[in-house]
Amino acid sequence: MKLIINKVRLGKRSYPIIIGKNILPVAAKRIKELKLGTDAIIITNSFLRKKYGHNLVKNLKANNLTVKEFIVPDTEKAKSFIQINKILTSISEYDKDKRLFVIALGGGVVGDLSGFIASVYRRGIPYLQIPTTLLAQIDSSIGGKTAINLTAGKNLIGAFYQPRLVICDIEVLKSLKKRDIVSGLGEAIKYAVIKDKTFFNYLEKNVHKLLACKDDTLITVVDKCSMIKAEIISKDEKEENSIRTVLNFGHTIGHAIESASSYDKFRHGEAIGLGMLCACELSKELKLLKETELNEIEKLIKKAGLPVKIKGIPLNKIIDAHYHDKKFIGKTNRFVLTCGIGKTIIRNNIPLKLIKKVIKKRLF
Template identity: 40%
Template structure:
C-alpha cells in the first residue's frame, strides 16, 4: 500500500492527510498510534457500515481496541440538534471520557456531525476522519469545519475543530452511486476554477477517467485538491484573512438553494454546481471574468452531468435566503468569485440588482 501524505501546518494542531489505495486495512494501526486507553467511537450510517463496517471495525479490533459504533441518519438527517443530542447520550452511556477518540466513517454530513460532537463533548476530544465520498475526501474532511443545520439555514451552528488525522481510501469510492460521484466532481471543479488552472484543465481533459474513478487520475485529482485546501487552511484557518473564503465559490447561492429546497431534491454538490454558474455570471457582470471563461466553466459543469439551472424556486426566495449565509457581515453579502479561471477574489456587497441579474435564467420559473 502506497500512501501520499499531505500535511496541514498548524503548529501542534497540525495533522497529516493520508491518501491511497487500501487505506482501510491500516485504520487500526493508525488509531493505535493515537489512542491510549480511551473509548474509540465510530460515527457512521447504516449503509456505510454495511459496506465497510466489518473491515474498519475488524482492523480497529485487531489493534487491541474495541470500538463503540454509533449509527446516525443518512445525509442532512445527521446534522440535526436531535441527532447530535442522541450521539452525546450514547457517548455518555459508553462512559467516554476526555481521552475519547471520535472517528467519522462516512461522507460530509457524518463528518460535520462527528466534528461538532468532538468539538463539544467534554469540551473537546480527538477526531479522525475516514471519508467515504469523493466530496468529503477532496473538501469537507480537511480544515476543521464542523456544523449542524437549523431549519432556516445550513451550517448555522458550528465550530472549528481540527482532526488529528484524515485517512482517504480511493478504493471505497467505487461503491458510490454516480450522483454522489458528481457531488465530489463539483467540488473538484470549484478548486480548479477558483485556485488552479492546471487542475481545471486536467478535469476538462480527463473527464472520462474521472467519471469512471480510474485510480491514477482520481488519486491525482484528490491529492491536488487536498494540497490546495491544506495550504489555505495552514495560512488562514478561520477565514480571518479572507483566503480560505475563496473555497466558498458557488456556496452563497448553493446554500440558499439547499435551504429553499429544505435539503431535499438537490444534493450539496448539485446545488453548488448551480451556484457556480450563477456566481460566475455575477463575476462576469462585475468585470472579473470574460463571457468565454464563464461559458467554459458552465460547459465543464454540464459535461460532468451536473445541473446548471434550478426551476420551480423563485429567484427572490434565493436572494432572501442568501442573507442567512454565515458569510454575511455588517449587513453585506459576500461572494467568492473567479477573477479569471484559476484565480479567485472575495467580493463584499455587490449591488443587489447585479446579484438578481446574475440569477436570471439560472434560478426561477
C-alpha cells in the first residue's frame, strides 16, 4: 500500500503528515532521518506501551537513539499539573548533555499533554506525534494546539506549538474499541459538513466499511480529513481570523455537553455529534439550512452510531456551561453554522431563547 504524505505549510515550521498501513515499524528510521535529537522521550499509557511502544523503543535503539519512557494515566487526568510536574522534574534530572525530543504515542490525551511538555521544557524542544486513535489521526495531532486541564475548565492551559512530524499508521486503529472509532467519526462528519459535500456523500456510502475498519476506507478518511485540517492550519495557524474558527462547528454546544456531564458521559466525538445537530437546528431556525439537509446530516450521524439525543443532562447545566466557551467574546456568543452541506457561516449574538429551543429538542 502506498504512502500518503500531506503537509502543514507554515514556512520554516512546516511538517509532513505521513499516512499508511503498517508504517509504525519503520517510524524509527524516519525519526532518525529528521535529526531532531539523539535522545527520545516517549510519552504513552501502559496499554499502548505494551501493544506498540515496546517495538518502537526497540527500533529507536536499533537506530542509535536513546529512549526514556513516561507512562501516564489512561484518562483525562493525564492532562494535569500533577503529571506535568512529575514528567518535567524527571526529564530535567535525566537531561545531562542530551539532545532531547518528545514522541507522543497515543490518542488526543497523550498528544495534548506531550505537546505541552515539549512546548515548555527549555522553552521548547522538538516533538512528533504518533496518533493512535481515529480522532487523534484526523484531528488532535495536527495543528499544534497543546493543552492541559484545570478544575475551572478543560484545555484552559496550553500553547500553540507545532509538531515536526505526524505519523498515522491505520493498522493501529484496529485495536480501538468500537466506541472510539465512532467518536472519531464525529470529527470526520464535521469536516465533511464544513468543507466537502463529495466527502459527505462518500461517508454516507462507506460508513459501514469504516465501522468495520476496512483499510482503504480508513486511509481515505485519514487522508481527506488531515488534508482539510492541514489546509486550514496553513492559512490560519492561531485562529487569528475566522478560517480556523470553522473547525469549531458543533463545538460550542458540544463542549457545553461535555462539561455539563463532567467529561465522563460522552466521548469527545459523541458530544460534537450532538453539538453539530444543535448547530444544524440553529441554522435551520435562521433559515440558512434546508430541513432536507438537516435530515441528511442527522441520518449520517445516526448511521455512524453516534448519539442523537442528550440523555440525563438538565438544560440549565448545558446553558451554564456554554457561557464558559472560549468562543464567547465578552457577553457575545459566536456560532459556526452551516448554510448547506460543505458550507459554513459564522454568526454572533444568537438569541438565548433559540439556543435553548434547539437543545431542548435533543433532550431525552
